[in-house]
Each structure stands twice: as structure tokens, then as C-alpha cells.
Amino acid sequence: MKPAIRFVSTITRSAPPNDTLPLPQLRKLGLIYSSYRFAVSLFSMLMVYITARADSGASLPSFLQQTTLSFYVLLSMILLGLFYVVNKHMRQQLAFGLALDVIILSLLLYTAGAPDLQLTMLYMVVVAASFMLLHSSQALIITLLAIIFVIYQQFFYAIANSMSLTNLGDALLMSASFLAVGGLSWSISQRLVQLEKVAARHAKEVERLNVINQEVITQMVNGVIVIDQAHIVLANLAAYQLLSIPHRPSLTLPTTSKSHTPNDRRRLDSASAAQLADFEEQLDEQHPQLLQACLTVAAGQSRTFTYDLPAVANVSVFGKLRVQIIPLKDGSKLVMLEDLRREQANAQQLKLASLGQLTASIAHEIRNPLATISQASQLLMEDVVEICHPPVDNMTSPAPDYSDEHIAANHELYKMIFSQTKRVNRIIEDILKLSRQQQANQQPIVLAEWMPAFLENHFQGHDVFLRVKTQPTISFDTHQLEQVLINLINNGLRHSSYAHPHAFVEIEIYCADNDVIIDILDGGTGVREHDLPHLFNPFFTTDQAGTGLGLYLSQAFCEANQARLLYVPEHPKTCFRLIAPAINARTHV
Incomplete structure (x- = not known):
């Protein structure tokens, strides 16, 4: 049992938390925040030098401040490029960048020489972003790190200024604000996560329904064509078959893959568009009257007519289709093609059923007297044979007075009766076959x-x-x-x-x-x-x-x-x- 327990615990530890945004949204927000970090670092560095040059009495930035700002600009640019190029371990990249933001802001706050409200306010952006982009445990660590640095900085200056604790209360209030902003950001992020999950679930349901609809349309025995703005946007396999248009195997994405790249989708859409364009071209060449009839139907009006298929040289058969044109609400047209052979087969089944009931009763009534006639003709033929060739023991008895010609003529008549009764019996057999036929077991x-x-x-x-x-x-x-x-x-x-x-x-x-x-x-x-x-x-x-x-x-x-x-x-x-x-x-x- 111990290996099973370890296996379950491993699965539990490896299961990713579900309190963060999906990867596409995480990447989008991560790029926005990385761009914001680079802009803030560059702006801070420029403002320090611009302020020093504008105020001639002010001293130049300290070496620590210059080094910190230069290092911040360089790292911000590296993190932005790395996050843009590398799609793996995005949360680790963001966690490292947010921790770096807290450290750099703390160094800038320390090098400022006094509490700076503007730098302190930047902490709130970092705290809000951590709760938006990271797991709650990671975001809480970033927030506690920011609180520790701010309180330590204020406490350090309080000790340096002869235990003047004037700004210590402001630091504690600022720390409480960090927690409040973090909690509010976490609440908003959870709402976004839930909305993303609902949207993803709805998208999967729509995709599943779309796949089901496509499969239903593909397996339909009736042809389905959708025309939008004088172009065909959908045609199922039955439409190809009923109109005798060659159907190329369509490009499909692998069903084993849980997600498909945009390139796969674009390639599939391009292949489908090319196939529909080829179908439209073939339809215009082989069935111009049908296409013209579909295009000329006025918007909002439905039409039903019978279309005679042109003869195919190697099949030598004429077929008919029932064409129904149905206008849709978006201005497109739905064209339904129905093979009348199926309808004729159903009519034939009804005809056979009604004919079978009639012929079965007639055949049984005819068969009884027919059997009697056949048996009588056979007996008469046997009598003729006995007369012409009497048995040996009856040679002493007087023979009937029949001429040979009379006997031969009667024998031929009996043979005619017997052959015709056999023919009628074959007709009855065929009629009974017709009446006994049930629905075809295909x-x-x-x-x-x-x-x-x-x-x-x-x-x-x-x-x-x-x-x-x-x-x-x-x-x-x-x-x-x-x-x-x-x-x-x-x-x-x-x-x-x-x-x-x-x-x-x-x-x-x-x-x-x-x-x-x-x-x-x-x-x-x-x-x-x-x-x-x-x-x-x-x-x-x-x-x-x-x-x-x-x-x-x-x-x-x-x-x-x-x-x-x-x-x-x-x-x-x-x-x-x-x-x-x-x-x-x-x-x-």
C-alpha cells in the first residue's frame, strides 16, 4: 500500500494550482507588465539626470543610485526580450521579475536619503501585479517582502535620526495598504480566472457542438449547400455525390492533440476554402442551371423545384433531384438536395405491399383449381398411354374402338393442357415471390x-x-x-x-x-x-x-x-x- 500512497501524493503535488489565469492571458498580461517595467526603469533613469541638470545646485546621483538604475534598465530590457521569445516557464520569469522590482525599488528608496512617497507607491503596482500574475502563495511572498523592505527602511531612518519615529506610523499604514491592494487584486484576479474558465468551457462546448454539427451534416443522405454573397461556404459529402463532383479528402487536424496552433487552424481554413472554390467551379461547369437558379432566388423567398441531372456518359442514366432553397436570417441561402430515387423506392415498397396483398389472395384461389386440372391432365395422359400400350395380362380383353389418329390428337391436347398449367403455376410462383417480399434487409x-x-x-x-x-x-x-x-x-x-x-x-x-x-x-x-x-x-x-x-x-x-x-x-x-x-x-x- 505504501507505493500507492506515494503515487497519489506525487500526483497531488504535481497537479498545478487552478487559481491563475490561462497561459494565453498570462502571456498577454506578462508582456504588458514587462513593457511597463522597462518604461518605468528608463523613465526613472532619465528623470534623475534631467532633474540634476535642471537644478544646478543639486548634486549628481550617487554611484549606488546610478548603478542601481543602470542595472534595472538593463535587466528590464533582458526580461522583456526573454519573456517575448521564450514561451516556457512564464510564471517563473514573472516571479523573478517581480522580486527584482521589489529589490530595486528598495535600493532606490534607500539611496534617496529620505522616505519617498512616489517610490513607495510603485510598490503597490508590484503587489497588484503579483496577485494578478502569480499563484496566491507566490504573490503573498512578494507582498511580505515589500512590506519588510518598507518597514525596515523607515525603521532604519528612524534610528539614524535619533530615534525619531515620526514616519514609522506612515510605513505601517503603507504596509496595511499593500495588504489591502493585494487582497483586492487577488479578488479581481480570481474573478478573471473564473470568467476565463467559463469562457474556455463555453468555447469547448461550442467547438464540440460545431464538430457534432459538421459530422451530422457530413453523414446526411441529403445534400446540403450554403451560399453566402454568391459564394459557396459549405457543401457536405452527399452534395458531391448527388452532383457527381469528385471529392478530395479534406484536411483534418489530429484528434489526439488537445490544442492546435493558429498555423494549423489557418492551414485548415485555407484547405477548406480551396476545396469549396473547386466545388463551386465544378458546379458552374457541370450544373450551371442549378447554380444560376440558386443565385437568382430573391432574398427572403423560398423555392422548391425538380432538377434533372445531366446524363453521365459511362453510366447512361438520368436522375432527378428535389432542390429546396431556404433563405436564412443572415442573408445566406440553404440549398437542400434530395435524391428522388429514395422516394421512388419508398413508393415502390408501398406498391409492392398493396399488390402483394391482392395477388396473394388471387394466386391462392387460382392454384387450387389449377392443381386439379393439372392432376386430371396427367391422369388422362396415363390413360392414353395404357390404351396405346396395354398390359400383357389384358391382351385377351377387347380393345376400345379408337383410331390411332384420334388417340394421338387427344394426347397432344393433354400435353398442351399440362404445359400451360405448368406455365400458369410458374406465374403464380413469381407472384407469390412478389407478395412475400418484406422490406429489404440491406x-x-x-x-x-x-x-x-x-x-x-x-x-x-x-x-x-x-x-x-x-x-x-x-x-x-x-x-x-x-x-x-x-x-x-x-x-x-x-x-x-x-x-x-x-x-x-x-x-x-x-x-x-x-x-x-x-x-x-x-x-x-x-x-x-x-x-x-x-x-x-x-x-x-x-x-x-x-x-x-x-x-x-x-x-x-x-x-x-x-x-x-x-x-x-x-x-x-x-x-x-x-x-x-x-x-x-x-x-x-
Whole structure:
């Protein structure tokens, strides 16, 4: 237990007292007092010589007085320069200077030859400064030293003047004044210390709130832009992403440092200003209509409109933003950018929910008679087989009078009934999948790791070639992503087999701006131009064996995950493109 006690006592002794001003204020007041000391010493030395020259009968200053004043001027200049240059041990420097002031003033008071009220009054400045700049214990020592020197000087002259104690009472009164000035200065200094602490606490709270606000604005999914005096003064990361403007990593100060120098702050402000200037330049080049609309809104008036994003060549998609311009009290404007894809995804979820409730009940009602029809067609087909190929033990019984043509025709009709019931059953299965879908359970997916495992599980033995040009991460429901890719790859393999004897599908994964692109390519004939408007409509199909719900379900799943599925007609191959926002938006090829 003894080492623990010693450790606690060491911590207690090393903890600095909290009854003094903070270092920045201490340095400022210390420089003021050091300048005052140098001015007083220089003025005292000049006044002594000026007074001696003006009064021809007066004697020149004594050697002790000249030496003391010269030494005081030199030390005052040295202390001022040292305190200005050296930022360490400021309180020790001030304590040494104040003790020197008391000693020099006592020597000047002694060399004056008689009690000097003007020199005695200078002690009060020293006492007041000691309680303002030093710890209370140090200031009390300086005050007691001044009292001792003053009383000793008065007592010494009283003895030298044949025990005349006329001025001794004045010395005692002056000493009491020192204590009063010291107490008043200490009270004022404590009030200043408390005010500085409150101000520092408020400054830290404001800085903390500013950091929180910056983090909240940075993490917002909506874009935020602040325009003041026709210049952009703030733009969050979402604004860069929604407008497809490259975002450079911003300069940040280290969070481990408790304090940052003004140079660090100036460097951070300069980097932020340069980044905002670059963003404003890019916005003027790529979205001049949006910037012009934001600048031309009259002060005090709000405006909301829909802005069509220009097409990006390598993405081939048009997007829309809801732009809301809100005037602020200081004359600046707040511009909010909202991606309408999220709103469309929510609408799609509501549509799927309402459609699912309807289709689920209809599908169950259709499935029961459909099962009966399918079973009956199978039984009829078995009867036809028995008639055409009777068992051996029944060869003696007379065969029914059916012609071969009649039996073959009925068998074909039964096969048609059975195949069509199977097709209707597939449609019902797809509708039930649609109705059973809950809200997307999104989770991060590293495509470079997830995609090879997916292809190994579902398309082993097929010619599906994967090319990954980057290492992106998207947020998607894994089950829904599997269903989308299975449908697209199966379509590609099927349509590629129609045009080539060897069916194959290519998958390319890359990044464009802040989106991850997954291209499903095949060598088929593509989609005819007049079919493009109906491509993602439910029950639309160009394949007689298809149900017409595969692409519709795939697009619904993509929209539920804030992604897009589209057909790219200008691609040299048949290309279906899945576009999803990247989680690590700064990952590029």
C-alpha cells in the first residue's frame, strides 16, 4: 500500500494550482507588465539626470543610485526580450521579475536619503501585479517582502535620526495598504480566472457542438449547400455525390492533440476554402442551371423545384433531384438536395405491399383449381398411354374402338393442357415471390469476394466470365441480389444460345463517380427498339416460355435497395446494367 500512497501524493503535488489565469492571458498580461517595467526603469533613469541638470545646485546621483538604475534598465530590457521569445516557464520569469522590482525599488528608496512617497507607491503596482500574475502563495511572498523592505527602511531612518519615529506610523499604514491592494487584486484576479474558465468551457462546448454539427451534416443522405454573397461556404459529402463532383479528402487536424496552433487552424481554413472554390467551379461547369437558379432566388423567398441531372456518359442514366432553397436570417441561402430515387423506392415498397396483398389472395384461389386440372391432365395422359400400350395380362380383353389418329390428337391436347398449367403455376410462383417480399434487409456486400462464391454456387459448369476492375462495397439485400442476378444471367444464357451455338455471359464490375456498376453482357440479338418502353412492365415477354415477371421483379428488388436496373441500348453487346451507390465512395479504378 505504501507505493500507492506515494503515487497519489506525487500526483497531488504535481497537479498545478487552478487559481491563475490561462497561459494565453498570462502571456498577454506578462508582456504588458514587462513593457511597463522597462518604461518605468528608463523613465526613472532619465528623470534623475534631467532633474540634476535642471537644478544646478543639486548634486549628481550617487554611484549606488546610478548603478542601481543602470542595472534595472538593463535587466528590464533582458526580461522583456526573454519573456517575448521564450514561451516556457512564464510564471517563473514573472516571479523573478517581480522580486527584482521589489529589490530595486528598495535600493532606490534607500539611496534617496529620505522616505519617498512616489517610490513607495510603485510598490503597490508590484503587489497588484503579483496577485494578478502569480499563484496566491507566490504573490503573498512578494507582498511580505515589500512590506519588510518598507518597514525596515523607515525603521532604519528612524534610528539614524535619533530615534525619531515620526514616519514609522506612515510605513505601517503603507504596509496595511499593500495588504489591502493585494487582497483586492487577488479578488479581481480570481474573478478573471473564473470568467476565463467559463469562457474556455463555453468555447469547448461550442467547438464540440460545431464538430457534432459538421459530422451530422457530413453523414446526411441529403445534400446540403450554403451560399453566402454568391459564394459557396459549405457543401457536405452527399452534395458531391448527388452532383457527381469528385471529392478530395479534406484536411483534418489530429484528434489526439488537445490544442492546435493558429498555423494549423489557418492551414485548415485555407484547405477548406480551396476545396469549396473547386466545388463551386465544378458546379458552374457541370450544373450551371442549378447554380444560376440558386443565385437568382430573391432574398427572403423560398423555392422548391425538380432538377434533372445531366446524363453521365459511362453510366447512361438520368436522375432527378428535389432542390429546396431556404433563405436564412443572415442573408445566406440553404440549398437542400434530395435524391428522388429514395422516394421512388419508398413508393415502390408501398406498391409492392398493396399488390402483394391482392395477388396473394388471387394466386391462392387460382392454384387450387389449377392443381386439379393439372392432376386430371396427367391422369388422362396415363390413360392414353395404357390404351396405346396395354398390359400383357389384358391382351385377351377387347380393345376400345379408337383410331390411332384420334388417340394421338387427344394426347397432344393433354400435353398442351399440362404445359400451360405448368406455365400458369410458374406465374403464380413469381407472384407469390412478389407478395412475400418484406422490406429489404440491406447489409454491406464486398462484390469482389461475394460474386465468385455466388457464381460457384449457382452457375458452375456454365460459361459465365467475371471481370472485377475495382474493390467496391454496396449495401444490398443478399437474397434479393441473388434473385436479380440469377434472372439476368439466365436470360443472358438463354438469349445468347439463340444467336450462337456456344452460350456465354460476361459480368463486369467497376465504379463510375460514386456508383458501383454491374454490367450483365451477352451475345444475343438484344431488345428491339419498339419493345424498350415495355421492357420492365409486368407480364411483358418476347419468349413464349417466359412469364413476363422476371425483369419486373428484378427492377422492383433493385428499387427497394435504392439501386437502379436499366437496359443500355447503345452498348455493342446486349447489356443490362445494375447501378448501386457505393459505400466507400472514393474507391475508383
